[in-house]
Amino acid sequence: MAQLTVMEKLEILSDAAKYDASCASSNTTKRNALNGGIGSTTGSGICHSYAPDGRCISLLKILLTNYCSYDCVFCINRSSSNVRRARFSVEEVVDLTLNFYKRNYIEGLFLSSGIIRSPDYTMTELVRVAETLRTVHGFRGYIHLKLIPSANADLVAQAGLYADRVSINVELPSEVSLKRFAPEKRPREISAAMGGLRLRIEEGKAERAKSRRALAFSPAGQSTQMIVGADGASDAAILQRSAQLYGSFGLKRVYYSAFSPIPDASAQLPLSQPPLMREHRLYQADWLTRFYGFDVGEILDDGEGGMLDLAIDPKLAWALRHRARFPVDVNRADRETLLRVPGLGTKSVGKILETRRFRRLRLEDIGKLARSIATLRHFIVAEGWRPGAVLDSERLRQHLAPKPRQLALL
Structure with missing residues (x-):
């Protein structure tokens, strides 16, 4: 098999990353306190993600690799999937990020990965990318790292020191569905990792309040993603799960991603994707609970079977x-x-x-x-x-x- 070029890898691994919605950047801090370095979280470029204040931030959104030892039924990159595979080296991701930034294509990096060798090995590679950008090249642009909940806590701690935002996907609204569709993922590990992140983020804020010299830990907080329509969960169940996540882990955002049918899909999955309007209505309802004083129970009408009205907001x-x-x-x-x-x-x-x-x-x-x-x-x-x-x-x-x-x- 001929070796893939970097641009061929980019085509494969950027396409593989499109199913992860949790990459909008917001509430980050400027990394411009020191002289020198390149990049900024506040510059302008070709913008694709929108912050709550209306600011656009463009991100290079890729996977380190789409090889994966996990066999999550809903994931196109699962181990049993018949897709074209590729893998970046750490140096290739660093070079792409720097070159794209210098050309004003991007203002930051969103980096996730399939699980290769082991969770710790994969997490080490992700951290190496962020560490190299920050410490070797003085990159002060935005970095969002997708964390692996079963990875060693020390690796997670390192990730938070180099990334502006970190995220762990809960994937599905119920533990029952997660066990059914993603048997290698452990709900307790996900909850424990998210809880640990909240503590570290709060400790980092406290240290920064005492001394501006203290290192920031994931200053833009943590986020997560839920897939909508892969299982039979109602909108009420999804929003109630989101409310629990916001309250327990202090999340900045819960992202909703409408399930998209994948090649060679399992018979357990629906044959068609849910209406995209359903995803939109979930975001609107999420906004009401966070900024408008609504409870989940108020938003949904019992007569609708726990589903939001698609015709009106x-x-x-x-x-x-x-x-x-x-x-x-x-x-x-x-x-x-x-x-x-x-x-x-x-x-x-x-x-x-x-x-x-x-x-x-x-x-x-x-x-x-x-x-x-x-x-x-x-x-x-x-x-x-x-x-x-x-x-x-x-x-x-x-x-x-x-x-x-x-x-x-x-």
């Missing part, structure tokens, strides 16, 4: 089920009440609270502060404005639900 669905709470007076309501109004985001609520200190707000004022006045106007009272004929929930839903697109005939 979850906040609007909640508001329609609680029509008696509206309209809300934007000149008098508190922040918590305003956050539950469809069409108002956290920023627009902040602007409303600030502006109304000086004057009463009219509908046109709200239209300048919020994005969707067409939806919003049915749920608020403002100076000189009150909804006319109050529509019942079903008629309002029909009015506000996106209309199916029709193709024009040429």
Whole structure:
């Protein structure tokens, strides 16, 4: 077999990495305190990932190798999969990262890997990439490392010293599903590793608070990913699992990845992928629990079998089920009440609270502060404005639900 070139490896291993969604970069710290070095987490380039503040960060997203000794049923890189295999050396990943950065293609690296030889060996190779970039080349760009939960704790600790963010994928929302589809992965090991990361991250923050000279440990925190639609888990089960992960491990993000059918798939897996809108609605619901004061139980309607409404966003669905709470007076309501109004985001609520200190707000004022006045106007009272004929929930839903697109005939 002819030896693969670096660019051929890049084609294989970047494609193999596309199924991992947990690579958005955010809340990192600048690594520009020292003179010299190259790279920055705040520069500009060809952007692919979006931070919560709207900043775009481009990442070279690859696997070290797609060889893997594990046989996870849902993974295209499983040991029994008939796919083209490749493996980077540590030096090749380092050179690619530096060359792509210097050409302004990227601002950082997301690096994961299949398990080769042993978890410790694989983790050692991942750490070597980050360590070489940081200590040998002075790279101060963003690095996200995917950790292996069964690897030695000392290796995990080293990874956190060189990476801006680390992540361990829980893969599926229930332990039963994980045991069924990924028999080599141990739920207890995953939980223990994530718990250990939380402690180290908190200890690192405490040390940094005492001394700016203290080393930062994964300053952008940890994240995880769950696959949606590979098993029979409902949206309620997925969101409840996410709430438990946020509370127990202090995660920055839970990423949701719609299951995509893979070649030579097991009969245990569905034949088709779930609607991509389901993934989108899960992200919206996740946002409501994290930033809008909603509990998981409020978001989901028991009558829907634990599934989110795909036709409308979850906040609007909640508001329609609680029509008696509206309209809300934007000149008098508190922040918590305003956050539950469809069409108002956290920023627009902040602007409303600030502006109304000086004057009463009219509908046109709200239209300048919020994005969707067409939806919003049915749920608020403002100076000189009150909804006319109050529509019942079903008629309002029909009015506000996106209309199916029709193709024009040429």
